[in-house]
Amino acid sequence: MKKIKKIKIKLNGRVKSLILDSKLSDLLKHLKIPLKKVAIELNEEIIDKKKINKIKLKKNDKIEIVHFIGGG
Numbered sequence: 001m002k003k004i005k006k007i008k009i010k011l012n013g014r015v016k017s018l019i020l021d022s023k024l025s026d027l028l029k030h031l032k033i034p035l036k037k038v039a040i041e042l043n044e045e046i047i048d049k050k051k052i053n054k055i056k057l058k059k060n061d062k063i064e065i066v067h068f069i070g071g072g
Helices: 024-030
Strands: 006-011 014-019 038-042 062-067
Touching: 024 038, 024 062
Parallel strands: 006 062
Antiparallel strands: 006 014, 038 062
């Protein structure tokens, strides 16, 4: 049986294990995060949402996902 290789990233301050070669879009789909209501930061840089399908996550990447909340 082939062992699945994993990497560890930090997501909003918590360590999370992902399959090697996961893309940012895979992570967001898994977490069921609505793209229209969040801002995504990867290693302290804001990510253009049009590029999430192209971004492969690497070991020790630091991701912050901030939800927008409406109100007044």
